[in-house]
Amino acid sequence: MQWEEEMCIVHGDNRSAGDKPPKTVVELWCRARSGHSVTLLVQGLRPYLVVAQKGRPQPADQAQSALEFLASMDEVVEITPLGDLWTDKGEKPHWKVEVTQPYTVPRLRKRIQDLWDVTSADILFVHRLLLDCDLGPHILACGEILWAGERAPAETQNETTGDRTTAAGRIAEAGGSGLYPTDMVLSCNLEDLSKAEPFRTPFVTFSFDLETSIQTNRILCAAAVIDRAGERSEHSFRGEEGDIMEGLTKLVRSEDPDFITGYNIDNFDLPRMLERMDVLSGRSKMDGAELYGWGRVPILESEANRLLPKRQQNRVWRIPGRIPLDAWWQVRQTLRPERESLRYVSKLLWPEEEDMHKLDIDASQMDREWAERPDEVVEYCVRDTILPLDILDRLQSVARKEALASVSLTTVESASLDTTSRWIDSLVIRLADRTNVAVPTTISGPRRRDQIAGGYVHEVESGRQPWIVVLDFKSMYPSIMISNNICSTTLVRDDSTDDSHSVSPTTETRYLSKDERIGLVPHLLEQLMSSRDQHKAALAAARESGDEAEAFLQDQLQYAVKILMNSFYGVFASSFYRFTHPDLGASITEWARHNIRKIISDLETEGYDVVYSDTDSIFVRAPVDADAPINKPEESSSEFESWDRARSETIRFGERLAERFTKEGAELEFETALSAFFSHGAKKRYVGRVIWPREEMLIRGYEVRRTDSFALLSRTMTEMFEMILDGEEWAAVEMTKSVIDDVKEGRANPAELIISRSCKGTLKRDGSVDFSKVYDNPDGLPYVRAAKERIRRGLQFTPGMKVGYIVTDSKASPMDVEPWLVDEIGEDPPVYDPTYYARRLAKSLGRITEAFGWSEKELLSGSRQQSIFDF
């Protein structure tokens, strides 16, 4: 029975489907737009690599005997000429060498690379399918139904499609491995797949959590929640450890989720499952599959390798067919919270809902808690599986991954777990293949030592400046790449010159004109720029018509395009990427420095004051009445008119500068107007009172922005900035002195003194953490000592997480610190070292007050003057 519908590719893999003749099947695990899961078995694609004669271009017929030898090799099935392809040594004849199976490609590449230039030889087979058929994650697929389970659409279920035994046979015949745990299995050919418009897929997510014994590492209980497009069901497991693991595994296999989440699963739950599986199953791999066979493949001896979750080195976990997405990592990336415990994060996200973060179990005493009140432990465990789902919902993590997959034309798994260079690959290789450019392999080996120069940062003077306009270049690096046609394929590598070339300002790196050859990178960036404009227009139209769902989708897509565009520069300025050259990155930043410096010097020549500039931005003093008040007066007040006039003149000045300095391909935008700007004289650290296009305070670089500052410092500094920007520096100093006095007297709230820093480490197989591999002197670092103390006390620590601590004695060397455990186990706060905190406050705040003549020493001395604070 044939079936056709739209679906989204979650993940893909391939397997051999016979040797004589050699056949390979691509397995695509998908979620249909209508909700059920599908395994697509795609036939008809054969693995290949591409070769050319080494060195300078030579006539194709000189390759004849070498080609004959190549054709005689075991792995090689067929060789076909591709004609001339572009390479950095010129255009030359290439041949497509089809091979038996994907796994032979790297082997063959190594064997022949002394004889041939080998290209297109490090591309994952499933990506090959998306590239060659020009598909993205959203597809329309048509195929023969080999299996239709209970959740498959009713009209697909009948006696034939629903019979397990015969289904397994049909699947094997189509090159699949057996009865996949998906709702449907379809067989199709390459031609049966086509690109579909993006839609929001109703993915299924599985969230789980383990509670384990601190003494023995044994799993005491577990919980899981399934989210099926918003519909949730809760499950809990207790009893024998093996039964718990089997229960979880059965649930994964029957509910068949696309995403697997939880809090800290990457470094805790997933490795712990593997460790306990080893303990319980001994040597039999198939016992292991019953305990932990979460891979989306049948439970068969032949699938032993794909059934279990895996992680190479210290990288992300991979589960064939599914996507492990740690809620902790998503929180870290999108929220950047000061602390990262689940309790802290849930309070941050849902401050109103008390029972969501009720603290009732002491995780550091899990064995005792489990012995005394197992029901509460299970309840606690269930709650900790619901929160990660709520977090992913709130952060829109899944929708973002899907949008990124859609704009980079890759699988959702690749968008979720792969790195920037893979997403770029997906677009670049596709275009290279279509425009006859050979695709070199990624460069391996040691990193380049000499760095390229980066952006220009202007010196900033200490003090306050009134009425400033901030302008910046729109998408500076992408614009430079587009307007100068910067690409590996347009770089002039010999010393030829031509008037049509685009020539970089100082090193005189040359690029071909667009008329001669349009570079891959400029071509793609231009496409992305216009597609972002289209998504933005569609977003506006959807909002207009009240179509919330469409507006959401278009907003996700335009944002994903932005992210993708901004990552081009980094990848092409890197030392390893396949289409890279050191001159590329260097000339992009060279143009950038040149452009911004030119504007600065033009403005200065005309007598304007450039206060600051960083890479693509410029801060200029507006020529307005210097006596106008900088803090906004009441509208009824007599000074209001003066302020308001300064404001409109500043805005007009900003608009005028933007217009004047905007050129074709380099758009300077008027970003904000400030009534006051302050810096203590350090680059990348400044504050501004924004008065246009909205009213707010802008802070960059200062401790206020840093997650490793402490709350009291951030709060005091923010208040200080408010006062300084209002012109009340004396009050700021007095306020600061009173804060420091309180700290010295021991009156500060210790919760405001927590310092939190990320701490690395390597996870050992038995679950313990090794710090000495990543740190020269681990015990010399306060946060490592705090992490060690956490571990000693039976609390979770996973490599990379932030550790909160209080300094208790700074006179000791190294200083004494204690971890902050109040959130997690309700422990009394440590007693802080008043001298240390007073000194840190005075130092950080003193740097700022120094601009007005008050030093750190004066803040610390406590010699407060009579002030408005003394009532």
Add this chain to the structure above:
DNA sequence: CAGGTATCCTAC
């Protein structure tokens, strides 16, 4: 106690 090194985090 000055200066160098290791480390973190941020701006762009």
Add this chain to the structure above:
DNA sequence: TAAGGTAGGATACCTG
């Protein structure tokens, strides 16, 4: 043996 970049500020520890 996997991989977006550079510029810059700040802190703690260690050494001489």
